[in-house]
Each structure stands twice: as structure tokens, then as C-alpha cells.
Amino acid sequence: MADLGLSFDNPLFKQFAFYSGVVIVKTMSMSVLTALNRIRNNAFANPEDYAIAKAMDKDFKPTSPNPTVERIRRCHLNDLENVITFVLIGLLYVSSGPDPATAVTYFRVFTGCRLLHTIAYVGQLPQPSRALLFFGGLAVSMLMAVDVLRKASY
Amino acid sequence: MADLGLSFDNPLFKQFAFYSGVVIVKTMSMSVLTALNRIRNNAFANPEDYAIAKAMDKDFKPTSPNPTVERIRRCHLNDLENVITFVLIGLLYVSSGPDPATAVTYFRVFTGCRLLHTIAYVGQLPQPSRALLFFGGLAVSMLMAVDVLRKASY
Amino acid sequence: MADLGLSFDNPLFKQFAFYSGVVIVKTMSMSVLTALNRIRNNAFANPEDYAIAKAMDKDFKPTSPNPTVERIRRCHLNDLENVITFVLIGLLYVSSGPDPATAVTYFRVFTGCRLLHTIAYVGQLPQPSRALLFFGGLAVSMLMAVDVLRKASY
Numbered sequence: 001m002a003d004l005g006l007s008f009d010n011p012l013f014k015q016f017a018f019y020s021g022v023v024i025v026k027t028m029s030m031s032v033l034t035a036l037n038r039i040r041n042n043a044f045a046n047p048e049d050y051a052i053a054k055a056m057d058k059d060f061k062p063t064s065p066n067p068t069v070e071r072i073r074r075c076h077l078n079d080l081e082n083v084i085t086f087v088l089i090g091l092l093y094v095s096s097g098p099d100p101a102t103a104v105t106y107f108r109v110f111t112g113c114r115l116l117h118t119i120a121y122v123g124q125l126p127q128p129s130r131a132l133l134f135f136g137g138l139a140v141s142m143l144m145a146v147d148v149l150r151k152a153s154y
Numbered sequence: 155m156a157d158l159g160l161s162f163d164n165p166l167f168k169q170f171a172f173y174s175g176v177v178i179v180k181t182m183s184m185s186v187l188t189a190l191n192r193i194r195n196n197a198f199a200n201p202e203d204y205a206i207a208k209a210m211d212k213d214f215k216p217t218s219p220n221p222t223v224e225r226i227r228r229c230h231l232n233d234l235e236n237v238i239t240f241v242l243i244g245l246l247y248v249s250s251g252p253d254p255a256t257a258v259t260y261f262r263v264f265t266g267c268r269l270l271h272t273i274a275y276v277g278q279l280p281q282p283s284r285a286l287l288f289f290g291g292l293a294v295s296m297l298m299a300v301d302v303l304r305k306a307s308y
Numbered sequence: 309m310a311d312l313g314l315s316f317d318n319p320l321f322k323q324f325a326f327y328s329g330v331v332i333v334k335t336m337s338m339s340v341l342t343a344l345n346r347i348r349n350n351a352f353a354n355p356e357d358y359a360i361a362k363a364m365d366k367d368f369k370p371t372s373p374n375p376t377v378e379r380i381r382r383c384h385l386n387d388l389e390n391v392i393t394f395v396l397i398g399l400l401y402v403s404s405g406p407d408p409a410t411a412v413t414y415f416r417v418f419t420g421c422r423l424l425h426t427i428a429y430v431g432q433l434p435q436p437s438r439a440l441l442f443f444g445g446l447a448v449s450m451l452m453a454v455d456v457l458r459k460a461s462y
Contacts, residue, residue, distance in 0.1 A: 006314045007403045017400040018460035052435040092171040095161045127206040152172035246325040249315045281360040306326035
């Protein structure tokens with residue numbers, strides 16, 4: 001039987017860790033992008049944030065909500081909804097002992113879809129580009145989930 | 155000592171994978187429900203989404219925010235807050251070698267509460283139905299968390 | 309080779325489970341804090357919530373959105389963005405066989421930053437206290453992610 005353990009001794013888990021690491025770093029970097037755009041656009045969410053901005057710049061003019069900040073936050077929330085469920089269902093999927101070639105294909109398609117999804121979202125590319133990339137990623141997670149449920153049922 | 159490993163060779167992990175799979179699929183399906191209701195109600199979040207809707211239908215009238223879409227999104231966010239924390243704390247809980255009968259009861263109560271919670275939320279059932287189902291699920295996660303913290307402390 | 313398994317037989321995983329348990333419980337408790345403040349401030353999100361509040365108190369006056377409730381919800385969302393990514397990347401990090409002393413330092417710094425972050429957010433402490441605690445936690449997750457990606461690449 002193949003090594004199903006969740007450790008770097010398992011080559012498939014190591015691949016999963018790599019692609020999961022990439023999409024998690026992408027998700028976390030949305031926080032930094034939000035912070036940068038809040039500062040650049042003087043668009044904050046809390047009174048205490050405005051207080052320090054005003055203390056540092058007398059001519060400070062608050063402008064919240066800012067369309068760019070709100071767009072990045074929607075993209076971030078979309079990542080939370082999709083990347084985190086991918087990593088969780090992926091952990092269960094890797095533990096179920098799947099076909100390694102299929103599994104790695106799933107990880108790559110998902111990672112590609114989500115990286116391009118961010119470009120389409122932040123870059124405001126014409127639809128249906130973003131919708132197709134979104135459903136591509138979701139389809140991978142759903143296929144893994146079906147496999148997990150099927151194997152866990154008997 | 156019982157097999158505490160996170161693989162399908164561990165019968166308890168296999169059960170955990172099944173119930174986690176069910177609630178993760180339920181959470182992911184909220185994305186699809188949101189998309190369908192955005193299209194049905196002409197309620198989108200981005201200008202580029204309106205552009206394609208208008209290109210496909212000359213008589214298109216935007217109507218955002220839409221109450222049904224916003225309700226589904228609140229239900230989805232509630233899932234993110236509760237289902238994802240359940241799966242994470244559940245992974246740690248299964249690794250701690252709990253009593254299998256207690257553990258499976260927890261998984262079933264949580265899964266039942268969250269499936270009914272969605273019905274109560276999307277179906278607008280009178281309160282306190284939704285509140286009780288919410289706290290039922292949260293109580294399971296908290297009980298597992300207390301057990302993890304207790305066992306991890308010594 | 310050290311035991312890299314994700315079970316309580318692995319002392320580093322046990323430590324990870326403890327600190328993850330603490331920050332997950334903190335995140336889940338934001339749900340309870342939101343519910344309490346919704347009731348205290350008569351600030352609900354759904355018509356059926358207002359219906360029961362009105363049935364229980366004839367003089368009920370709805371006041372949504374409420375600044376305290378919205379602040380707690382922003383803090384909760386910030387936890388979802390940061391705590392969940394920490395636990396996921398931490399699981400991969402522990403599986404990669406890191407130096408235990410470094411790892412435990414990371415877990416402690418992250419947990420300290422996030423507990424203080426909540427105090428700074430809910431207590432409305434002057435900036436940049438909250439921003440520094442936020443970036444402290446994010447830096448730990450990023451360092452772990454870089455280590456995971458580096459080890460998973462060869």
C-alpha cells in the first residue's frame with residue numbers, strides 16, 4: 001500500500017504542500033495589498049486609523065469606501081471561500097490515497113486558475129474570464145470532495 | 155495504542171473525512187447558489203459583471219444589493235466562520251486520540267446542525283431555530299477544542 | 309529522522325495543536341461576542357431576528373448597523389484571514405520537519421500577536437498598535453510559508 005501519511009516523506013503530500021503553500025501565500029498577500037491601497041487612497045475602516053493618518057498629514061482627506069480597496073477585499077474574500085476549502089479538502093484527499101498523477105494535475109489546475117483569477121479580478125479583465133477561472137478552481141475542489149466522500153463511505 | 159494517524163487507515167479519521175467532506179461541499183455550494191441568484195436577480199458586485207450582463211440582454215436593469223443574494227452571502231460567511239474552524243479543530247481532535255464513539259457523535263451533531271442551519275437561514279425560518287442550530291454547531295467545536303487544549307497541555 | 313507525523317505522539321505537533329487550539333477558540337469566541345452585542349444593541353442582520361426581538365420586547369427599537377457590532381465583525385473577519393491561514397500553513401510546516409525551537413517560537417509569537425491584536429481592535433487602542441500586531445502575526449505565517457515552499461521544492 002502507498003504511504004498515505006501527511007508528512008514530507010510522502011511525495012504526493014510534499015507536492016500538495018508546495019501548491020497549497022503557493023495559494024496560501026497568494027491569499028495572505030491580499031492583506032498586504034489591502035493595507036497598501038488603504039494608505040494610498042486614504043480609505044480606512046476605523047476611527048483610530050484615521051486619527052494616525054491625520055496626525056501624520058495635516059491635509060489628510062478621508063475617502064472611504066474606496067472602489068480599489070473594496071475590489072481587493074472582494075478578491076480576498078473569494079480566496080478565503082475557495083483557497084481554504086481547497087486546502088482542507090485537499091488534505092483529506094491526499095490522506096485517501098488517490099492516484100498521484102490525477103492528484104498533481106488537480107493541484108496544478110487549481111493553482112493556475114486561482115493565480116489567473118486574481119489577475120482577472122484585480123486587473124478588471126472583461127468577463128467571463130474571471131467567472132471561468134472561478135468555476136475551474138471550484139470544479140477541482142468538488143472533484144476531490146466527491147472522491148473523498150466516495151472513499152470514506154465504505 | 156490506537157492508530158492516531160491522519161490517513162484512511164485510521165477508521166476514525168475516515169469518519170471525520172466523510173462528515174468534513176459533507177459540510178465542506180455544503181459550504182462550497184453556497185458559491186454556486188450566490189452566482190445563480192446574482193444572475194437571476196441582476197445583482198452583481200463588479201462593473202465588468204454588469205457589462206457582460208448588459209451585452210447579453212439589452213433590457214438589463216441592475217438591482218444591487220439584492221436581499222436574497224445578501225442573505226445567501228451571510229449564510230456563506232457564517233459557514234466559513236463555523237465549518238472551517240470545525241474542520242481545523244476536528245483534525246487536531248482526531249490526532250489527539252479521542253474516544254471514537256464520542257467523536258463520531260460530535261461529527262454527526264455538527265453536520266446535522268449545519269445542514270439544518272442552512273435550511274433555516276436560506277428558508278427564513280422563524281427564530282430561534284437558526285440561533286439554536288448555530289449554537290449547537292459551535293458547542294461541538296468548543297467541546298472538541300477544550301479536549302484538544304486539555305490533552306495538549308501536558 | 310525525527311517523527312514528522314501529525315499526531316500527539318509528535319511533541320512538536322502537540323505544541324502546534326495547543327497554540328492552534330488557543331487561536332481557534334479565540335476566533336470562535338468572536339461569534340459569541342457578535343451575538344451578545346447584536347442583542348445588547350438591538351442590531352440584527354435579518355428580518356426574522358427582528359421579529360423575535362420585537363415579540364419579546366414591545367418597546368424594541370432596531371438600530372442596525374451598530375458601530376460596536378461592525379467593529380467586532382471586522383475583527384472576526386481579520387481572524388478568519390489570519391488565524392485560519394496560520395493553522396493551515398502551520399500544519400504543512402510541522403509536516404516538513406522544522407527545527408523544533410524555531411517552530412515553537414513562531415507559534416508563541418503568532419499567538420501573542422493575535423491575542424493582543426484582538427485587545428487592540430475591540431479596545432480601540434491608538435494606532436499603530438493594531439497594525440504592528442497584525443504584521444507581526446502575518447510575518448510569522450509568511451516565514452513558515454517560505455520554509456514550506458523551500459523544502460517542498462526539491
